[in-house]
Amino acid sequence: MLALLLRSRRCVAALEFGLLAPTFVMVFAGVADLGNALYTWSKLEQALALGANYALMNKAQVNSTNGLSLANNIATIVATSNPGPAANSTVVINNGQTAVVTAGGTPANSGTAANADKYYCLTGAPTNWTWGTAYTDSTTQCTDGSQSGQFVTITVSYNFTPFFISYGFVTSGLMRAGAVVQVN
Numbered sequence: 612m613l614a615l616l617l618r619s620r621r622c623v624a625a626l627e628f629g630l631l632a633p634t635f636v637m638v639f640a641g642v643a644d645l646g647n648a649l650y651t652w653s654k655l656e657q658a659l660a661l662g663a664n665y666a667l668m669n670k671a672q673v674n675s676t677n678g679l680s681l682a683n684n685i686a687t688i689v690a691t692s693n694p695g696p697a698a699n700s701t702v703v704i705n706n707g708q709t710a711v712v713t714a715g716g717t718p719a720n721s722g723t724a725a726n727a728d729k730y731y732c733l734t735g736a737p738t739n740w741t742w743g744t745a746y747t748d749s750t751t752q753c754t755d756g757s758q759s760g761q762f763v764t765i766t767v768s769y770n771f772t773p774f775f776i777s778y779g780f781v782t783s784g785l786m787r788a789g790a791v792v793q794v795n
Contacts, residue, residue, distance in 0.1 A: 632717040645772040651771055652780055655788050658692035659767050662792045666763040670794035672759050673705055678727040681763075682710035689767050690715050701766045706731055708744040730759040730795075737789025738766050749765070749795060763792045 662685045672681040673729035682702045690712035703709045707726030710718040732753030743753070751759040766789040771781055775795040778785060 612789060641775055645778070647770065648773055648778050648781065651769065652662075652786055655698070655767060655769050655786055658689045658698060658700075659765060659788050659790050660685075660742075662680070662689035662694050662700070662765045663763075663792050666792040666794065667766070670792075673763065673794045675724040675727045676708075678704040678708040678724060679710070680718060682708050682722075683720070685763070685765060686710035686712040686718050689765060698767055698769045700768075701764075703740075703764045705761045706745070707762070727761075730761060732757070732759050732763075733762050733791060733793075736790075738787055740764050740791065759782065760793045761795045763794060765790045765792070 650710050661759065665685050666681070666689055669681055669684075682704045686700045686702040687710075690698045691703070692698075697714050700708065700712045701715065702711075703722065705727045706718070706729070707722045708724055710720055712718050716722040720784045726745065729747065730749045730751065731745060732743040732751070732755075733740060734743065734753075734755070746759045749759055749761075753759055767789070768785050768787045770784060772784045773781055777784075
């Protein structure tokens with residue numbers, strides 16, 4: 612009788628494992644995918660912080676003479692920092708000189724150098740800034756109560772395709788982040 616009872620329970624563990632293993636594998640893969648996405652996002656934010664720090668340390672270069680060089684340096688730092696050389700960055704020096712680095716390449720430049728000597732009331736959010744009216748000094752009060760100033764805007768994006776679903780910080784296979792640095 613005991614031998615019959617043991618024989619009937621022989622395959623139970625294998626059957627339970629066969630039923631539960633796919634669930635465990637999917638949960639593990641989902642956690643690994645989310646972990647990779649969060650790691651990449653933190654590296655993107657780190658690259659953005661490096662660019663913002665560089666802008667603060669070199670704020671005296673926000674002028675019509677040195678602005679383009681500053682934009683190129685910041686864009687290159689941001690694009691070639693982690694998450695890797697495939698990042699894209701755009702740096703705008705005070706609504707003027709602009710440097711765009713695509714996939715870690717060399718900066719493409721545009722913009723007007725004369726705008727670097729003006730003051731603006733910057734509004735909006737990362738990747739969608741509105742510069743407003745240009746002023747000749749920083750004494751003008753903006754509509755939100757702040758003072759007009761000189762700014763460096765930095766935008767970075769990185770292609771990322773999640774394995775499972777698109778997370779809230781990944782839109783159409785792209786992670787985007789931005790920062791603005793007021794230099795005066």
